[in-house]
Amino acid sequence: MSDDRDERAIDHHGADFARDHHALYREARGSCPVLHSGAHGRFAIVTRYADNRAALRDSATFSSGRFALDNGRLGGGVAIPPNGMRIGMIEMDAPRAGELRAILQPWFTIPAVEAASARIGQISRWLIDTLIERGACDVVDDLAKPMPSLLILDVLGLSLDRWRDYGRVLHEAVAKSSGSIEGLRWLAADLRRSVAEGDYDQDGLLAALMAAEVQGEPLGAAMVCELAMMLLFGGTDTTIAAIGHMLRHLTEHPEDRARLIAEPARIGAAVEEIFRLHSPSTGVARTVMAPIEIAGSSFAPGDRVMFAINSANRDEAVFVDAERFNLDRPKRPHLAFGWGAHACLGQNLARADLRIFLTEILERMPDFQVDLDRAERYTSIPLVNGHARMPMRFTPGTPSQSPVGTWPVLTMPRLRPIA
Structure with missing residues (x-):
């Protein structure tokens, strides 16, 4: 995982993040759409709608599955750090995930x-x-x-x-x-x-x-x-x-x-x-399976990425006056329920x-x-x-x-x- 931006002290489990994350994401969408955190073993946060939607559709490159770590525990999955136990097909990849979903x-x-x-x-x-x-x-x-x-x-x-x-x-x-x-x-x-x-x-x-x-x-x-x-x-x-x-x-x-x-x-x-x-769901994690670039940031196999759904749903490039509740808003698909094979x-x-x-x-x-x-x-x-x-x-x-x-x-x- 590399780019020209230093890692930041972003901990999505912390009280500061819970209080200030919308402001953090608003700034990021405008200037640096991929954030990098040194917390929880290092991970990136993708903030823009287009990047979130494209990655969530690409389940071959971005894995939801669990895998064994060197310490014998399970890594990967949809949470950072990983959940203590696998959570059904949402933490599986094809073909098993598709078979169970059917x-x-x-x-x-x-x-x-x-x-x-x-x-x-x-x-x-x-x-x-x-x-x-x-x-x-x-x-x-x-x-x-x-x-x-x-x-x-x-x-x-x-x-x-x-x-x-x-x-x-x-x-x-x-x-x-x-x-x-x-x-x-x-x-x-x-x-x-x-x-x-x-x-x-x-x-x-x-x-x-x-x-x-x-x-x-x-x-x-x-x-x-x-x-x-x-x-x-x-x-x-x-x-x-x-x-x-x-x-x-x-x-x-x-x-x-x-x-x-x-x-x-x-x-x-x-x-x-x-x-x-x-968006009740604040984000979902994936594990990178093949080299890829997102918004100028390069990722290698094994990197962990958080896709910030609640940031994507306030992306001004997609939703006009995005931070306002609008009963007459033109229909555009939001990402509150994810996207792709694991929607x-x-x-x-x-x-x-x-x-x-x-x-x-x-x-x-x-x-x-x-x-x-x-x-x-x-x-x-x-x-x-x-x-x-x-x-x-x-x-x-x-x-x-x-x-x-x-x-x-x-x-x-x-x-x-x-x-």
């Missing part, structure tokens, strides 16, 4: 997701029913964590009575909270037990994975659990962050909230702008989840106000940028049904592949 893809198409929209609505209504009479809640604990946790548990076919524990563990892991490793060990053990005992709905995705084969061979329980962990993380972290960003933005910009209430057909556009402007498998579900949930919130608690002075952002954002805490108040209302159970009773068609 099994999962039918569950997350637009038609499959839209056919399950009424069921997503049931989860949304139940969740609001649990707190509507209180007039106050914490967005993170009471709205953002439960909604995607319930949804992905239902998709997998796991019992919904686990939503509190699973949601807590996943959020603490993403937020890098103290003690989160122990929580992850518990969740992984619980998942292994469920798979071993067949403790899952036979119409859910876990059952489909247990029955699936690749080249005539079953996936096996270990791979099924690994893919389930991937889906649990991917199905919760970005949506938790996006819900928080959305409700904060609409508190800070009441004119946008008023327009969405008057024109609910624009909610889909609002969802896209939140994912673009406040987020569940992006259609994340979009529908946020769209349906926001519709319900605006109908039933339209005057919500986030307490901006007490809202707390993550202090470390190596992979996900979100909030740890976000108090909110609203005019109390009446539950849509009574009694309100401890988890939703879902009667509408569940998410399934569309034949």
